Amino acid sequence: MDERLFFPATERNKAPIEKVLRKYLPKNGFVLEIASGSGEHGVNFQKLFPGIVWQTSDPELFHRKSISAWIIHKGLEGEMPQPIDLDVEKKPWHLSKDIRLNLKLIICINLLHISPWSCTESLFEESWKQLKKEGSLMLYGPFKINGEHTSSSNDLFDRSLKSRNLKWGVRDLDAVDAVARANGFEKLEVIEMPANNFSVIFRKR
DSSP states (O other): OOOOOOOOHHHHHHHHHHHHHHHHHSSSSSEEEEEEESSSHHHHHHHHHHTTTEEOOOOOOHHHHHHHHHHHTOOOOTTTTTOOOOTTSSSSOOOOOOHHHEEEEEEEEOOOGGGGGHHHHHHHHHHOOOOOOOOOOEEOOOOOOOTTTSSSSHHHHHHHHHHHHHTTOEEEHHHHHHHHTTTTEEEEEEEEEEGEEEEEEEOOO
């Protein structure tokens, strides 16, 4: 049985995210992807950047099965490790020694708005513990800027999210940045992306 999942948003945004990664991705070492979902991003970027090791993670077993199926489908068993069971809010994160010694960048794509605010806080707290000085954390997704939605579609999306779960919602980038600074990160760049999304790069001080 083919256990691969297919997420349309992943197919749409992988090329724009690739352009950002080409600027910030290290030449070697580990990248830890938080909440990898289907695994489509992971296998795509592992193929594009063979010098790094792309470590996927997800707390959901059916997502991890999809990631494993994608790794096999793309013939990456010898290059790409199996996904790890990681829930951002379950602290401390239990990462292997190899990952901890070689971790250069943590990336989180389309998670903050479909999780409680405590997830954002845990992401920065644990990322600071796991990254070495000048290691990077990259976020991708919709954000409010200066407290305002950047489009009417994002406003509607935010309302839809909150109707499903009051703890969800499009986050204000200033509030996210405050959490980042409180946890020893500085914001390097905010990059406008297609479909009213942003890539935001933080670096551990």
